[in-house]
Amino acid sequence: MIGTEIPVLAVLCGDRRPPDMDAVEAAAEIRYTDEKGLPDALRGADALFVYDFLSTAVPGAWHAADRIRWVHIASAGVDPVMFPELRESDVVLTNSRGVFDDSIAEYVLGVVIAFAKDLPRSLELQRQRRWQHRESERVAGRRALVVGTGPIGRAIARLLRAAGLDVSGMGRRARGEDPDFGTVHASADLVRVAAGFDYVIAVAPLTDETKGMFDAAAFAAMKPSARFVNVGRGELVVTDELVTALRAGEIAGAALDVFDTEPLPVDHPLWTLDNVVISPHMSGDFVGWRNTLVEVFADNFARWRDGRPLRNVVDKQLGYVPSGH
Incomplete structure (x- = not known):
């Protein structure tokens, strides 16, 4: 007043x-x-x-x-x-x-489907005029861990559930019977629980506790077939360790909308990785x-x-x- x-x-x-x-x-x-x-x-x-x-x-x-x-x-x-x-x-x-809740959720669903249906490879083959039949994955029945249980995370959970994924959350403290996530794991348990999921989606706010939480240990704990999606903050990730994990096949791919340095430098190794989808901090910008x-x-x-x-x-x-x- x-x-x-x-x-x-x-x-x-x-x-x-x-x-x-x-x-x-x-x-x-x-x-x-x-x-x-x-x-x-x-x-x-x-x-x-x-x-x-x-x-x-x-x-x-x-x-x-x-x-x-x-x-x-x-x-x-x-x-x-x-x-x-x-x-x-x-x-x-x-x-x-x-x-930005719903638009970011749509982006996440989009990249999940793109990975499962191998759409980036299809576009590359189209540019080469190559007819190469492949089999693709189902999204129904896959498991997703949404790290960040605020409104954006909840919108992501609801949309992924509607597509048939089994979704859990991760927040400051563990709890059960959440209306959107079912089970919510504690962030401190990321390394312990990450192996159980096909998609790990970062949407947590950047705080002293979450900065760099996705590091070498976190990526090593994930399935080799898992995909990592970051629509939160670039600083949630130790980027060099993500690059190492992607190159080593510790995870199958990543969709990244945010980076610790923006714009992403033209000589950054992420640009050269064929298992990475890069967007310029636009997942919410409808x-x-x-x-x-x-x-x-x-x-x-x-x-x-x-x-x-x-x-x-x-x-x-x-x-x-x-x-x-």
Whole structure:
């Protein structure tokens, strides 16, 4: 609640301004800025909208944030703004949870089917004009482990179950009788349980506990026929150890939408592996997604102006929005 004064809103957006901001612009003084101008935009601002959610500029400019009370990021992941000064402050942090759930789930189902039906090889043979008959796998009856039990993970679980897969989850703590996953394993048990699954899907938030959780030990524990899918964060994976596992045949393939370095360098060995599907951090980006992100922010802005409870409030100690919030 900020009373009757006109709030000052800094918007980190670079050269691409967010669409459909008319309602917000009518109710606030807006300072659109790129990374270079962020410190000046933050001085005297009441709130910050991190529309450029891939930017890592906020920590370096935070010294100028002398009045900020609320930060909203246009993504589900909040790791770009999880620096100590913000984490330890009383500034409220919200994210855009819910925007990308179904589209990311569709991507995951798509790559599962692509692997099972050997579609990448079919496209390559088509380009070569080669008629090469092969047998393909069924997806029904295969087992999938979804590592990350938030809304995106649940959307993935529901869609994979609808396709006939047997789905389990993995989260901070083990539990049974979950409505979407059935059984949820504890993340600490990844190496112990990974061998039981044909697809291992990473969608966990990036935290101190999850960073690098997919390492040599995790890949060695998986079936040689297993496929790994990462739609979470690139830093969940020790990339060099994934490359080694793929080359050694410790796992059969990987579909990767996120990387620890983006864009993926042109000379990176992942480009050369024929058992890898690469997409440029686009699994959730459906037509109109930018407008939807602004709708989520504009709704929260109206709530903030009116003093009503905000949606998608992040627990800054956990690094994500707890279930039920």
